[in-house]
Amino acid sequence: MPTAVDLAGLVAIVATTLAVTRARVAQALPYLGISLLAIAAVCLLLGAAVVAACEAAAGAGLIALAAPAVRRLGRETGAGREGREPGRWLWPSLLALTLFAAIGYVLTHEGLTALAGSAATGPREVALVLSGPYLAGTILAVMLLLAGLLAAARILRPPGDAR
Amino acid sequence: MTAIPLADGLLLAATLFVIGMAALMARRSAPFLVIAAVVMLNASGLAFVVAGARWGQADGQVMALFVLLAAAAAALAGSALARRRDSAEERPPAPPPARGRWRFLRDTGAGQVWQYATALAAGAVFFVVLVLWW
Amino acid sequence: MVVTARELPALLPLLVVALTALAGAAMAAVRRSHTAAALVAGAGLTAALACIPAALRQAPQQLTPLLVIDPFGLFWTGLIIAATLIVVVLAHGCFARRPDPPVLVYTLLPAAATGAIAIVCSSHFASLLLGVAVSSVASYGLMAGVTTRPGARDASVKYLVLAAASTAVLVLGMALIYARLGTMEFGRMMALFTSRADFYDPMLLAGLALLVAGLGFHAAFVPFHPWMPDVYEAAPAPVAAFIETVSKSAVLALLIRDFRQSPTEGGSVYLLFTIVAVASLVLGNLLALRQASLERLLGYASIAHTGALLVAFQAGGRAGAEAATFYLTASAVAMLGAFGSVTVLSSGDGPTRLEDCRGWLRRRPLAGGVMTVMLLSLAGIPLTVGFRGIWLVAGAARSAGILPLLMVLVAASVVGLVAYLRVILVMGRRGPATPAGAAGAPAAGGLALGLLTALILGLGVWPVPLVDAIHAIFNGFV
Numbered sequence: 100m101p102t103a104v105d106l107a108g109l110v111a112i113v114a115t116t117l118a119v120t121r122a123r124v125a126q127a128l129p130y131l132g133i134s135l136l137a138i139a140a141v142c143l144l145l146g147a148a149v150v151a152a153c154e155a156a157a158g159a160g161l162i163a164l165a166a167p168a169v170r171r172l173g174r175e176t177g178a179g180r181e182g183r184e185p186g187r188w189l190w191p192s193l194l195a196l197t198l199f200a201a202i203g204y205v206l207t208h209e210g211l212t213a214l215a216g217s218a219a220t221g222p223r224e225v226a227l228v229l230s231g232p233y234l235a236g237t238i239l240a241v242m243l244l245l246a247g248l249l250a251a252a253r254i255l256r257p258p259g260d261a262r
Numbered sequence: 263m264t265a266i267p268l269a270d271g272l273l274l275a276a277t278l279f280v281i282g283m284a285a286l287m288a289r290r291s292a293p294f295l296v297i298a299a300v301v302m303l304n305a306s307g308l309a310f311v312v313a314g315a316r317w318g319q320a321d322g323q324v325m326a327l328f329v330l331l332a333a334a335a336a337a338l339a340g341s342a343l344a345r346r347r348d349s350a351e352e353r354p355p356a357p358p359p360a361r362g363r364w365r366f367l368r369d370t371g372a373g374q375v376w377q378y379a380t381a382l383a384a385g386a387v388f389f390v391v392l393v394l395w396w
Numbered sequence: 397m398v399v400t401a402r403e404l405p406a407l408l409p410l411l412v413v414a415l416t417a418l419a420g421a422a423m424a425a426v427r428r429s430h431t432a433a434a435l436v437a438g439a440g441l442t443a444a445l446a447c448i449p450a451a452l453r454q455a456p457q458q459l460t461p462l463l464v465i466d467p468f469g470l471f472w473t474g475l476i477i478a479a480t481l482i483v484v485v486l487a488h489g490c491f492a493r494r495p496d497p498p499v500l501v502y503t504l505l506p507a508a509a510t511g512a513i514a515i516v517c518s519s520h521f522a523s524l525l526l527g528v529a530v531s532s533v534a535s536y537g538l539m540a541g542v543t544t545r546p547g548a549r550d551a552s553v554k555y556l557v558l559a560a561a562s563t564a565v566l567v568l569g570m571a572l573i574y575a576r577l578g579t580m581e582f583g584r585m586m587a588l589f590t591s592r593a594d595f596y597d598p599m600l601l602a603g604l605a606l607l608v609a610g611l612g613f614h615a616a617f618v619p620f621h622p623w624m625p626d627v628y629e630a631a632p633a634p635v636a637a638f639i640e641t642v643s644k645s646a647v648l649a650l651l652i653r654d655f656r657q658s659p660t661e662g663g664s665v666y667l668l669f670t671i672v673a674v675a676s677l678v679l680g681n682l683l684a685l686r687q688a689s690l691e692r693l694l695g696y697a698s699i700a701h702t703g704a705l706l707v708a709f710q711a712g713g714r715a716g717a718e719a720a721t722f723y724l725t726a727s728a729v730a731m732l733g734a735f736g737s738v739t740v741l742s743s744g745d746g747p748t749r750l751e752d753c754r755g756w757l758r759r760r761p762l763a764g765g766v767m768t769v770m771l772l773s774l775a776g777i778p779l780t781v782g783f784r785g786i787w788l789v790a791g792a793a794r795s796a797g798i799l800p801l802l803m804v805l806v807a808a809s810v811v812g813l814v815a816y817l818r819v820i821l822v823m824g825r826r827g828p829a830t831p832a833g834a835a836g837a838p839a840a841g842g843l844a845l846g847l848l849t850a851l852i853l854g855l856g857v858w859p860v861p862l863v864d865a866i867h868a869i870f871n872g873f874v
């Protein structure tokens with residue numbers, strides 16, 4: 100199990116480094132997605148299933164976002180079908196496979212219960228805490244999302260639109 | 263349940279954090295600056311998960327969720343901002359470069375993100391070193 | 397359920413402000429009317445202000461581990477809501493001239509105010525983090541979405557990225573402290589600090605340093621200050637007024653509340669704040685002297701004021717905390733008035749260069765007079781509330797025996813005085829024949845500015861009510 104965590108952590112570091120050193124955003128997004136997935140794996144192996152799920156959702160969303168961006172990049176650079184060229188996805192895929200192997204190893208050797216978290220830190224406990232002591236935090240989190248959405252809406256308005 | 267030492271987990275978080283900080287100082291384009299900030303926020307969230315696992319409390323996870331949400335909101339606004347192009351009249355005139363040893367005292371124009379990020383990083387490191395050394 | 401109906405009044409100000417933001421968002425989806433949006437925000441904020449007496453009757457009260465509603469928090473809540481209300485009035489006057497007035501501003505302003513209220517009432521890392529995040533994310537929208545000035549996008553990117561990065565620094569500091577102490581409640585942390593000898597543990601101290609650094613960005617003290625003049629230069633004046641009086645003051649109020657009694661006298665954190673105070677005072681005032689634009693000058697003035705506030709903070713004890721609270725209130729009112737009169741006086745298309753101020757006093761004697769009063773208060777001239785503030789801070793520093801800091805404060809204030817007087821002299825000079833500014837202040841904006849001027853002069857002559865109120869606030873603490 101510690102080996103799996105180390106492996107996932109290594110993937111996180113490598114993917115993050117690659118993400119921030121790319122020349123173009125479209126190249127960086129897949130690595131950023133892998134980085135988020137790797138952090139999700141670390142969280143999962145540490146017993147934080149809820150956080151892992153949210154991180155994984157963010158990472159998967161980023162990868163979904165990256166696919167069209169990479170294709171557009173291929174068109175913009177005039178390199179024909181470069182976006183669908185397999186080489187661009189090689190390293191992200193290898194990193195993702197490493198992650199998959201790490202989690203798969205834990206699942207096959209220690210079973211699902213190993214990932215369920217202890218009684219005090221399981222998903223149920225997190226949900227209870229969120230609606231109990233952290234109720235005010237939940238209200239503020241709603242405001243945070245609202246503020247983020249409104250800020251983005253305001254920034255991206257078409258010119259001349261009173262929004 | 264898992265015997266991951268606290269120091270190892272925090273080391274991983276700190277490494278990711280430093281990668282983000284370095285990117286913030288080294289990169290110039292808006293999308294990569296947003297990516298760097300998101301990497302830093304995620305690293306801090308991971309630190310909270312590790313700390314929560316150490317104490318066996320759900321609080322660390324809750325904090326990590328809030329941090330993730332903050333990162334998402336920042337990424338949302340940041341990507342919106344990075345997509346927006348300046349119209350011609352919004353583009354700033356190139357500020358005259360301020361040079362010389364005392365330029366920080368003469369500087370009357372806007373600086374660059376990397377300069378301020380360097381100030382942020384240097385300040386944080388200075389604070390930590392000062393507090394630990396004293 | 398943790399919040400019962402009996403405890404609800406204490407939470408009402410926060411809830412009503414949050415609901416105002418939600419109502420504004422809902423209304424913007426249905427009907428995009430600039431005036432209606434401003435009216436809804438104004439009505440909601442007024443209602444929230446009216447809830448404060450009811451909340452005060454319930455105080456002090458711990459509402460879930462996250463929030464503590466005590467007189468200190470409610471005092472700042474009231475100031476935050478009132479400042480937001482004035483900013484709404486100013487923004488309406490400022491943006492009504494545009495062909496596409498920004499309606500969502502009146503949603504983002506209450507949203508950011510919710511975050512600021514959470515900061516001043518926080519008793520837990522979670523509410524502090526969320527408060528900082530909400531107020532900074534809403535400020536990105538205010539900053540980046542509204543401005544049309546030169547360099548707006550650059551300044552917005554700068555603000556957004558650095559605010560997010562410094563929030564990350566803050567969170568890392570919190571995580572280290574939590575990893576060491578196992579609690580995120582300020583009260584229990586303080587108890588652990590005082591009861592245990594291993595306070596000088598590297599992880600805890602590093603966490604504390606990162607926490608202060610992360611907050612330092614939002615409070616804009618040296619070396620985390622340089623974003624502030626840039627942002628003020630690029631933001632519309634009402635937005636700059638909001639960031640200055642609400643976002644910044646909230647973080648400083650939190651520092652007053654939570655570092656007031658930390659047992660670090662003579663320790664490394666104390667040294668840290670001394671260095672920061674001196675650097676902010678010196679750099680802020682010296683650079684204010686050199687600025688060619690009014691907004692940048694006010695930005696550096698704000699940094700210098702943070703430095704002066706930290707001097708009171710260093711004086712420590714109850715006198716220091718009271719002086720700091722008074723000083724922060726006074727400078728927030730003056731800054732609000734200064735940016736407010738910039739809103740009325742300046743054309744609003746770009747940063748106000750100093751030569752643009754020529755003739756303001758002759759052409760627009762009323763608004764120019766307000767600006768003069770605000771600058772005099774910022775400089776700490778007698779008969780203004782700024783003088784009383786700096787007097788209290790100096791008194792606290794003197795009785796605490798920190799004479800070197802006091803001397804720096806006095807010397808820096810003299811330099812600052814020159815910077816502010818320079819602006820007033822330029823304003824008094826004969827200006828260009830064609831008025832460049834907008835014609836006339838809207839009635840509501842004029843009323844708000846008049847109120848602020850009356851506060852500055854009234855409390856300058858007779859500060860006893862405010863001093864008594866602040867004294868009563870700290871009765872709850874001791």
